[in-house]
């Protein structure tokens with residue numbers, strides 16, 4: 001596949017009129033901050049200007065609290081050998097965050113392991129002890145796709161715990177948003193079964209933990225991994241407190257996630273599936289976010305947004321055949337960041353799910369942090385797919401609007 005315009009720097013939000021690089025924007029800020037701070041009636045005088053606020057011509061001071069990064073080298077110790085889900089993914093991301101200077105702009109957060117009680121908020125006690133004893137016996141295959149080494153129970157507990165650390169830090173207001181760079185991923189794991197490279201369902205435990213500990217009644221989980229998060233859907237299918245929204249290639253692994261799967265009982269309507277035809281890309285994803293997720297989230301009024309961020313819908317990821325670009329991911333994260341700002345005081349926690357092209361995951365995670373830090377531009381070194389999009393989208397999105405009562409009378 002060919003990409004167009006490699007190496008471009010792409011404006012991402014409404015401050016895109018500035019053509020400055022980050023460094024020149026920041027140097028401009030220093031002078032402007034002095035000027036504005038001296039004006040007692042000015043915007044900045046109403047509160048302390050934080051170190052990463054910046055001045056955008058025509059928009060004034062843009063507030064930007066540092067985003068949190070949850071990471072620990074323990075995540076490299078889930079040894080899967082030559083499996084596509086391996087430690088080289090996280091190693092590539094971290095070294096890119098360091099080399100690009102992104103890491104130094106973040107608040108670094110150390111994860112703790114989740115307790116057995118916390119794992120059991122989602123998982124059956126027999127399943128948790130089965131995983132533990134399998135590790136103690138040296139590891140092996142938990143399902144045809146999911147392998148464990150002797151350290152994998154501990155690392156999987158830290159993966160869940162990384163999300164819990166992110167939720168705690170965001171809900172206590174120490175950072176506005178956080179991205180947990182953990183592995184193994186989680187969204188396929190059901191209450192009693194490992195599936196699709198996932199051992200424990202990190203994001204599902206985090207949602208239960210948030211509701212149990214932070215006096216909130218509703219949370220949204222948005223999942224843009226190319227695979228359907230069957231485990232997350234199953235855990236919350238009858239639960240009206242969690243809105244689960246997923247975009248995913250369909251038909252595809254794991255086979256679930258058609259648009260008529262909408263929840264059951266009291267949870268009817270709180271599962272929202274947007275299956276994607278192979279070959280669709282940025283335009284279709286962004287329309288699904290803006291025309292389906294945004295109005296449903298406004299109706300639901302979440303107090304926290306959790307995100308299963310999988311970068312395997314990228315056109316250069318060979319595990320699937322969607323055509324999303326780094327810019328497309330950044331646009332989706334911008335929608336989520338703006339929804340969090342509008343609906344839940346900015347409370348936004350992301351976790352890494354899939355994404356198997358090392359350059360893609362590294363660049364996409366950097367772009368995500370740039371969006372969270374409200375940088376006006378993101379870097380897309382791979383550019384957009386030049387493949388033509390197959391049709392059928394208009395009828396498809398209209399049916400999903402109808403299913404979720406979004407059509408105007």
Ligand SMILES: [Zn+2]
Pocket residue numbers: 225226227310312353354355
């Ligand atoms: Zn995936």
